[in-house]
Amino acid sequence: MSGVLVVAEVRQGALRDISFELLAGGAQLAASGAGPLRVLVIAGDPAAHAEVLNVPGVEEILTVTSPLEHFEAHLQGRAVSEVITQLQPAVVLAGHTVDSMGFAAAVAAQLNLGFASDVVSLSFDDGMLQAQRGSYGGRLVATIDFPGRERVMALVRPGTYEAPLPGGGSATVRDGGVTLQASQAATEHLGFIEADGGDIDITKADFLLAIGRGVEEESDVEKMMELADAIGATLVSSRPLVDAGWLPASRQVGQSGRTVAPKVYLAFGISGAVQHLMGMRKSQTIIAVNTNASAPIFGVADYGAVADLHDVSDALAEHFGS
Numbered sequence: 001m002s003g004v005l006v007v008a009e010v011r012q013g014a015l016r017d018i019s020f021e022l023l024a025g026g027a028q029l030a031a032s033g034a035g036p037l038r039v040l041v042i043a044g045d046p047a048a049h050a051e052v053l054n055v056p057g058v059e060e061i062l063t064v065t066s067p068l069e070h071f072e073a074h075l076q077g078r079a080v081s082e083v084i085t086q087l088q089p090a091v092v093l094a095g096h097t098v099d100s101m102g103f104a105a106a107v108a109a110q111l112n113l114g115f116a117s118d119v120v121s122l123s124f125d126d127g128m129l130q131a132q133r134g135s136y137g138g139r140l141v142a143t144i145d146f147p148g149r150e151r152v153m154a155l156v157r158p159g160t161y162e163a164p165l166p167g168g169g170s171a172t173v174r175d176g177g178v179t180l181q182a183s184q185a186a187t188e189h190l191g192f193i194e195a196d197g198g199d200i201d202i203t204k205a206d207f208l209l210a211i212g213r214g215v216e217e218e219s220d221v222e223k224m225m226e227l228a229d230a231i232g233a234t235l236v237s238s239r240p241l242v243d244a245g246w247l248p249a250s251r252q253v254g255q256s257g258r259t260v261a262p263k264v265y266l267a268f269g270i271s272g273a274v275q276h277l278m279g280m281r282k283s284q285t286i287i288a289v290n291t292n293a294s295a296p297i298f299g300v301a302d303y304g305a306v307a308d309l310h311d312v313s314d315a316l317a318e319h320f321g322s
């Protein structure tokens, strides 16, 4: 058998964005010859999610009813495992999220699947899946293949793919044929506490002004914040500025920060280390300002200026009146 199976993620009764991002990734693999794209949704009322999951490219939506109101890793693992055994898909995609970490590796081990977590890119050529992820503590990006594995499960980092608009497809919906019982759960849901998402969700912004170590003084961060406001951008940064405590971790872009894909990414004084590029290279338009013409950021930039960031920011501030 072949095909791509996406495991949708439901939290607090709602589909999470990662579900749609995975459908975008799955559709790309399907178009490259990996076989039909299916999505599995496990929830108290899974059919309620079918209409929005029915995006172009999805052939089938499989539903499994959970007897519990909230996600439970053992029930989820059981359902995913049974559906993989039935369908024998070549590729299984789930989010690199706290929920998937509760069941995915165990299912992969149980079914002898190839496995990769925190995947930032996938390709399917000549019948072979390749995944990219950070390696050696994030010091390099490794391309992984899965020799000897007929089926592979990949946990994809949120933000890797642009989510399609919900609905609009022609998929069929059917029962996944798995019966779950509450007694199969091994954990108890005590409550839900929303994590502190920081002062802003930078993954949702269309225009990011990113500053790096080229901004040498902490006092300049305030100036950059004002400039960002004036030009309609959201201020983000590379890791050194977060490590220095100049900006909160919620504004860090990169491998150990957030993955972003805005319409415009304007980078001031950022060298373009691989760990930074992993978090922003899918931006639609990248503009780099750096005094060093050899900085790697220019390798991914659509537009670049070999210039002092302060000169450029002063000119922008004057033009936009910050």
Ligand code: FAD
Pocket: 137, 138, 139, 211, 212, 213, 214, 215, 237, 238, 239, 240, 252, 253, 254, 255, 256, 257, 258, 268, 269, 270, 271, 272, 273, 274, 275, 276, 279, 289, 290, 291, 292, 295, 307, 308, 309, 310
């Ligand atoms: P630098 O590399 O020091 O670059 C500063 C740039 O500013 C230089 O190119 C310089 O030419 C330019 N410059 C200097 N003055 C000016 C000026 N006046 N005008 C214009 N340009 C100027 N980094 C991240 O960003 N995000 C991550 O999530 C992340 N995760 C990591 C995870 C691991 C496991 C590891 C090992 C590292 C991680 N890093 C991360 C760190 C990463 O390796 C780099 O050290 C970091 O991205 C460098 O930040 P930078 O480009 O701001 O600084």
